[in-house]
Amino acid sequence: xxxxxxxxxxxxxxxxxxxxxxxxxxxxxxxxxxxxxxxxxxxxxxxxxxxxxxxxxxxxxxxxxxxxxxxxxxxxxxxxxxxxxxxxxxxxxxxxxxxxxxxxxxxxxxxxxxxxxxxxxxxxxxxxxxxxxxxxxxxxxxxxxxxxxxxxxxxxxxxxxxxxxxxxxxxxxxxxxxxxxxxxxxxxxxxxxxxxxxxxxxxxxxxxxxxxxxxxxxxxxxxxxxxxxxxxxxxxxxxxxxxxxxxxxxxxxxxxxxxxxxxxxxxxxxxxxxxxxxxxxxxxxxxxxxxxxxxxxxxxxxxxxxxxxxxxxxxxxxxxxxxxxxxxxxx
Amino acid sequence: xxxxxxxxxxxxxxxxxxxxxxxxxxxxxxxxxxxxxxxxxxxxxxxxxxxxxxxxxxxxxxxxxxxxxxxxxxxxxxxxxxxxxxxxxxxxxxxxxxxxxxxxxxxxxxxxxxxxxxxxxxxxxxxxxxxxxxxxxxxxxxxxxxxxxxxxxxxxxxxxxxxxxxxxxxxxxxxxxxxxxxxxxxxxxxxxxxxxxxxxxxxxxxxxxxxxxxxxxxxxxxxxxxxxxxxxxxxxxxxxxxxxxxxxxxxxxxxxxxxxxxxxxxxxxxxxxxxxxxxxxxxxxxxxxxxxxxxxxxxxxxxxxxxxxxxxxxxxxxxxxxxx
Ligand SMILES: Nc1ncnc2c1ncn2[C@@H]1O[C@H](COP(=O)(O)OP(=O)(O)OP(=O)(O)O)[C@@H](O)[C@H]1O
Ligand SMILES: Nc1ncnc2c1ncn2[C@@H]1O[C@H](COP(=O)(O)OP(=O)(O)O)[C@@H](O)[C@H]1O
Ligand code: SF4
Ligand code: SF4
Ligand SMILES: [Mg+2]
Ligand SMILES: [Mg+2]
Numbered sequence: 276x277x278x279x280x281x282x283x284x285x286x287x288x289x290x291x292x293x294x295x296x297x298x299x300x301x302x303x304x305x306x307x308x309x310x311x312x313x314x315x316x317x318x319x320x321x322x323x324x325x326x327x328x329x330x331x332x333x334x335x336x337x338x339x340x341x342x343x344x345x346x347x348x349x350x351x352x353x354x355x356x357x358x359x360x361x362x363x364x365x366x367x368x369x370x371x372x373x374x375x376x377x378x379x380x381x382x383x384x385x386x387x388x389x390x391x392x393x394x395x396x397x398x399x400x401x402x403x404x405x406x407x408x409x410x411x412x413x414x415x416x417x418x419x420x421x422x423x424x425x426x427x428x429x430x431x432x433x434x435x436x437x438x439x440x441x442x443x444x445x446x447x448x449x450x451x452x453x454x455x456x457x458x459x460x461x462x463x464x465x466x467x468x469x470x471x472x473x474x475x476x477x478x479x480x481x482x483x484x485x486x487x488x489x490x491x492x493x494x495x496x497x498x499x500x501x502x503x504x505x506x507x508x509x510x511x512x513x514x515x516x517x518x519x520x521x522x523x524x525x526x527x528x529x530x531x532x533x534x535x536x537x538x539x540x541x542x543x544x545x546x547x548x549x550x551x552x553x554x555x556x557x558x559x560x561x562x563x564x565x566x567x568x569x570x571x572x573x574x575x576x577x578x579x580x581x582x583x584x585x586x587x588x589x590x591x592x593x594x595x596x597x598x599x600x601x602x603x604x605x606x
Numbered sequence: 607x608x609x610x611x612x613x614x615x616x617x618x619x620x621x622x623x624x625x626x627x628x629x630x631x632x633x634x635x636x637x638x639x640x641x642x643x644x645x646x647x648x649x650x651x652x653x654x655x656x657x658x659x660x661x662x663x664x665x666x667x668x669x670x671x672x673x674x675x676x677x678x679x680x681x682x683x684x685x686x687x688x689x690x691x692x693x694x695x696x697x698x699x700x701x702x703x704x705x706x707x708x709x710x711x712x713x714x715x716x717x718x719x720x721x722x723x724x725x726x727x728x729x730x731x732x733x734x735x736x737x738x739x740x741x742x743x744x745x746x747x748x749x750x751x752x753x754x755x756x757x758x759x760x761x762x763x764x765x766x767x768x769x770x771x772x773x774x775x776x777x778x779x780x781x782x783x784x785x786x787x788x789x790x791x792x793x794x795x796x797x798x799x800x801x802x803x804x805x806x807x808x809x810x811x812x813x814x815x816x817x818x819x820x821x822x823x824x825x826x827x828x829x830x831x832x833x834x835x836x837x838x839x840x841x842x843x844x845x846x847x848x849x850x851x852x853x854x855x856x857x858x859x860x861x862x863x864x865x866x867x868x869x870x871x872x873x874x875x876x877x878x879x880x881x882x883x884x885x886x887x888x889x890x891x892x893x894x895x896x897x898x899x900x901x902x903x904x905x906x907x908x909x910x911x912x913x914x915x916x917x918x919x920x921x922x923x924x925x926x927x928x929x930x
Contacts, residue, residue, distance in 0.1 A: 321797035321798065321799060322768075322797055434885065464658040464659050464824060465658070465824055465825070465826075465865065465868045465869060466658060466864055466865065466868040467658075468868065469867070469868035469869075469870075470868075491797065491798065492798075492870060493798060494870040494871030495870035495871075497870075497871070498870055498871065532799060533798055533799060535802075536798050536799050536801065536802040537798060537802075537827070537871075538802075538805070538827045538828050538830065538831035539827060539871065540826055540827040540830060540854065540866070540869050540871065540872050541854065541872055545830065545831045547802040547805065547806070547831060548802055548806075549799060549800060549801070549802035549803035549806065550799035550800075550802075553767045553769065553770070553800070554767075554797075554799075
């Protein structure tokens with residue numbers, strides 16, 4: 276299905292913190308992001324940058340020690356946090372669903388594939404008959420291209436790639452408008468990973484749901500998504516159309532650092548350059564721009580003032596190098 | 607054997623010939639995760655071993671540093687065969703051969719400071735006097751970029767990030783002044799911004815100290831960056847090996863080509879040829895090409911005859927009945 280400008284997910288000014296005995300961990304700060312119907316948006320960032328926290332926040336699956344301190348999450352226009360528990364249960368999975376980071380353990384080892392799919396369907400759509408749910412399970416296996424004979428298989432009888440396909444089948448069982456995929460292929464070999472990605476792309480085109488695709492693999496996300504959000508220390512520091520993710524374009528210094536850090540397989544010249552230093556402690560964020568201790572372009576102002584969001588052509592950036600007036604003069 | 611090849615082998619630091627490792631899997635059956643693998647390493651050379659999980663990469667690495675004893679074959683290091691040495695000889699060999707593992711969290715002892723981690727091998731293997739132990743530790747930490755060294759020395763592993771811990775693991779390997787290091791997926795658990803630093807560090811050690819590396823990875827792009835040569839494994843056998851630039855420019859083996867097509871960022875869009883995703887069969891007595899079950903070019907001969915590794919271009923070898 277073609278992408279339209281119809282928003283499926285709207286995140287507004289979202290901040291999330293974990294309450295610990297040593298203080299607040301600011302896992303997500305001031306995030307704004309919209310995903311449209313049928314669109315694939317990538318969310319990349321290093322370990323601990325807040326990607327999974329954001330995913331769980333959207334699904335309203337945060338555990339007790341996490342609090343949404345600010346902002347709003349709307350899915351299909353509905354404020355997810357305004358739903359009653361009962362409404363939420365019906366909303367989750369039928370409107371939005373998630374493929375979890377530890378997908379291998381997301382399956383119940385003592386239940387057959389069919390039972391897991393059928394139970395998920397019935398848990399969220401008690402109005403359906405068991406027979407209808409079974410039919411749907413068959414359709415779903417066809418969709419992810421697993422032989423129907425595996426309906427009776429147990430997870431350990433499947434390869435890693437097949438298990439991942441089952442997990443995806445369960446996520447799309449009720450035709451949600453939004454599927455959040457948290458590192459769905461990280462544990463897989465590169466060839467299996469590629470075939471799963473092809474599968475995701477194919478099913479997505481066929482069925483038309485929107486995807487928020489979370490990963491730490493920059494090149495993979497750039498290939499799959501139409502836009503990519505780059506997260507650093509809980510903030511989206513850049514939001515860019517994938518086709519502009521290259522070094523010939525101007526980027527946030529962190530994005531630029533990531534682009535330079537990846538060895539290219541087919542480029543003529545292979546030089547790489549890491550980013551000095553290490554990501555900050557989210558309990559004790561540096562003042563001003565959180566990236567300043569690692570930024571080769573850091574200026575005085577960066578240590579004092581947090582940069583605000585600037586629209587630069589098709590990119591949204593948080594960096595003092597991109598000054599609103601100057602940028603817009605170029606556009 | 608050509609004359610050029612003969613001299614090459616004569617000066618090789620490591621020369622592995624027909625290495626076989628077999629493991630019992632019950633009912634009298636064996637698997638062979640390493641099946642007649644041969645390669646050599648020159649001082650300061652990096653050989654990148656590429657292949658999917660279960661293809662035998664780590665087992666080759668462990669046999670090379672003699673964490674395990676090979677079932678057959680020879681491992682010549684600096685002029686002697688270490689394949690079956692034991693006891694004191696084996697202990698002495700640890701000075702030449704070191705290994706760095708994938709998991710920077712698991713490979714360090716949480717109750718020891720970084721200084722203690724390094725003091726142990728330095729004392730044990732370097733006979734240049736106790737007084738120098740402290741200086742050597744400073745030197746090692748500086749070499750791997752863990753500055754300021756006085757601060758790093760006092761820290762415990764949990765106070766370091768993954769990338770910093772991997773640097774400690776490398777410093778510990780360097781402590782004995784080895785001739786070569788087996789680096790088993792040393793960056794796969796690290797963040798992208800940190801990976802480049804570790805690869806560059808390995809590059810410096812190779813250039814400045816002539817340390818050779820067996821770099822184990824499943825990522826062709828990093829193999830190309832760091833490797834002088836790349837060796838592609840599947841099901842315990844060498845599928846293709848060539849100097850990196852040549853292998854990247856002219857991959858001829860269907861499995862290498864599949865790896866290429868699967869690597870993100872290789873503008874090689876379009877779906878992969880249909881493959882079963884089945885893991886390779888490592889059982890002994892397997893016939894034919896190990897890749898036959900997944901190969902888009904499979905023919906009858908592939909199922910009955912194992913393709914030999916043959917030279918398809920100077921220095922470029924492939925094991926396939928129908929190389930592309
Ligand atoms: N239950 C918790 N209590 C306290 N802090 C937490 C908790 N869960 C996560 N955090 C912290 O919140 C931050 C963001 O974590 P999150 O899991 O969202 O990161 P991520 O980007 O998904 O990382 P990864 O790539 O490793 O999956 C990290 O600093 C993490 O240590
Ligand atoms: N000690 C062992 N005993 C039995 N099987 C083993 C042992 N070590 C490795 N294997 C098997 O050998 C095969 C190759 O493993 P490995 O060398 O770790 O592959 P790779 O590093 O390429 O992922 C796997 O099937 C693995 O289960
Ligand atoms: S705001 Fe300053 S420190 Fe932050 S990324 Fe931009 S230039 Fe660097
Ligand atoms: S020998 Fe046959 S099955 Fe094996 S890789 Fe070559 S064409 Fe494919
Ligand atoms: Mg996560
Ligand atoms: Mg391994």
